[in-house]
Amino acid sequence: MREVAFIKQNKEKWLEFEHSFLNKEKKSPDDVANLHIKIMNDLVYAQTYYPKSKVTSYLNKLAKTSFDTVYDSKRRDRNIILYFFLEKVPLLSYKYRKYFYISFIFFFVCFFIGLISTFNDETFARQILGNSYVDQTLENIESGDAMAIYKSGSNWATFIGIYDNNQRVGLNMFLSGLFLGIGTCFYIVYNAIMVAVFQAFFYQQNTLLDSLKGIWIHGTYEIFGMIIEAGAGYIIGASILFPGTLKRFQSFKIGVKEAFYIFLSTIPFTIIAAFLEGYVTRYSNRMHPIFCFAIIFFCLITISYYYLIMPYKVAQKHNLR
Known part of the structure; x- marks a missing residue:
């Protein structure tokens, strides 16, 4: 026509x-x-x-x-909080879903690189994790408690400290999108390789099961949340590079605002992850593996549903598909 x-x-x-x-x-x-x-x-x-x-x-x-x-x-x-989490964020997640997919793909590519590097270079784990961490963990493994390093300090202090650290990392991933998304890519590379090296190191020490139980109880929300925060950073970068039919500054304003809403939605998951690390992870060696993996599976299902499945359902409800 x-x-x-x-x-x-x-x-x-x-x-x-x-x-x-x-x-x-x-x-x-x-x-x-x-x-x-x-x-x-x-x-x-x-x-x-x-x-x-x-x-x-x-x-x-x-x-x-x-x-x-x-x-x-x-x-x-309706309640503005319910509206935000059950309508606004899912609709934005649907709108920007390709940036989430890019973030996931890039993370796992870097994760794979970290695995290969650790298995092919005996010194790589020390370069990434640091000598003190590796030496202390080796001592803990010899004493029969591979995850002892995560049990120091009180529950409350651990919860606050971990939340503060994870929120800072997430905020950095988000704000680094201002540098055309390049800064966000840097944080993804660093964190993906670190996670991979960590898992490969424990596998080499024949304590992979202990690490899976001890890390992914809180790490599921933590890592998944970071990937979504990185996706928010990419949205900002794309709003600058690809304004479409809008003026570049107008595109940037919309991108920052909507990416910020997505970033805000990850905060509850970051809080829960810190709580799990402070109050549950330290007892993983006393818990049956089935119970540990049930927690991990529950976390994976809930956060996957919220960011990857629910957006399609809400979009369909509003006839946006």
Whole structure:
């Protein structure tokens, strides 16, 4: 369809929404939602066939307005926290899902590199983990408690210290997106290789089961959360590099705001991970392996569902798929 014909065919409903918004006319939620769906469909069509046209930029702005109009009324009718976690974040996760996939792929590529490097270089573990950590862990293994290094200090002090450290790492991953995502990549490389070296080192010492029980009880939320935070950093970088039909600064503002919402959503998982490390991990050697892996499996299922499955369900509910 020619662009002129496309505009002529749909202009009436665009003006209808714009007029009702500017004049703050009261429409039923269903009418507004139906208009929003139609505008979104027109936007997708325009992005496909007229990507550099002014009508695409116009529809982009109109779609954002319609989105805010539709979901602002819903937000007022429900608890704002529930709305944030059950609607806003899943919809943003759906919108930016490709950045999550990129983050996961990059993390596991680096993880694999860390494994290969450890198995092929006897000194690699010491270079990454440090001599003092390796020596202390070897002594702990000889004494029969491979995870003893994680049992020092009180439960509360461990919880606070670990949360502070993990939140700093997550914040760095997020903010490093300001450097076109390059800084975020650096943090992913470092943390992925460190995790890989850690696991490979314990495997070499024949204590892999102890490390799996002792680390992934809290590490599932911790590592998964970091990958999502890195995805938020990539969103910022992409908003600068690929503004699309928007002006670069406008794209950047939207990218930072929406990436920040995603970053905020990881905080509860970071808190729970710190709690598990402070109050559960230290007792992993006394717990039956089945119970340990049940906790790990539960953590993996819940956080995977929230960021990888639930977004599709919420998007489908709002007819965005």
